[in-house]
Amino acid sequence: MHLEIPVDPSSPEAQEWLRDELARPEYQAAKPTWFDVASKAVQDWIASLFQGPGGNGGPLLPLIVLLILAGLIVAAFFIFGRPRRNRRSAIDRRSLFGVEDGRTASDLRAAAERAARSGDWVVAVEEQFRAIAAALDERTLVHVTPGTTATEFAQQAARIAPGEGEALRRAARVFDEVRYLDRPGSEGSYQLLVGLDQRLQGVRVPAPQVVA
Structure with a gap:
């Protein structure tokens, strides 16, 4: 019995059927x-x-x-975009012993020096002590929060600079005296803080040792 193929794949009608079939949504959704x-x-x-020699692309x-x-x-x-440093924002929000102050340690040192040149030892002492705290905070050696007192800061700083513990405690007392007890301050007190600031700038915390 001779059977004929019902549709000739090369015929225009079959090609049209194929195009219609491939145009269906399920075929279109499957297209890459x-x-x-x-x-x-x-x-x-x-x-x-x-695909180098031996398939080795090492x-x-x-x-x-x-x-x-x-x-x-x-x-x-x-x-x-370019990542932004968050340190500037942290400085903008920093509170130094009851005063919101966005100045850097360098700015505070310069302000203390100007006050010292004019003989305003109260401002010179206050600004220089804040410069010490700001410098350690900027280096992330000590974290100064809005509620940190001068004495608490001195205790924290003494942990990373044990040799300066007594000088830090004395500096905190000098700051509290001129800030809260209306003491006049003096050139000697200011120079005490300047020397402490300079020594603390050389403090380096050793990296933690890795135990094998």
């Missing part, structure tokens, strides 16, 4: 997107880099990793 095509092309390119691996990392960093810059 441009991202799928691009991802596949990148994967094929990376895979081709490893020598190229560091270069590939560096290129990928560089690409991610560049993409992050374009997407998120």
Whole structure:
């Protein structure tokens, strides 16, 4: 019995049926997107880099990793912008012994020096003591909070500079006297704080040792 193929695949009618069938939503949803095509092309390119002699792409691996990392960093810059340092914001919000003060340690030292030149020892002592606290806070050696007192700061600072413990306690007393007890201050008190500030600038906290 001779059977004939009911539809000729090369006929225009069959081709039209095929186009109609492929145009159905389920076939369109299954089509790869441009991202799928691009991802596949990148994967094929990376895979081709490893198709050296014996399939070993070891020598190229560091270069590939560096290129990928560089690409991610560049993409992050374009997407998120340049990262901003948060230290400036922390200084803007810093409270130094009851006074909101956004100045840096260098700014405070300069203000103390100007007051000393004019003979205003009260301001000179206050600004110089705040400069000491700001400097250690900026270096994250001591954390000064809005409720930190001069005595508490001296105790914290003495932990990272044990040799300056007595000088720190004396500096805190001098600050409290001119700040809260209306003492006049003196050039000697100011110079005491200047010397302490200079010594504390050389303090370095040793890195923690790693135990094998």
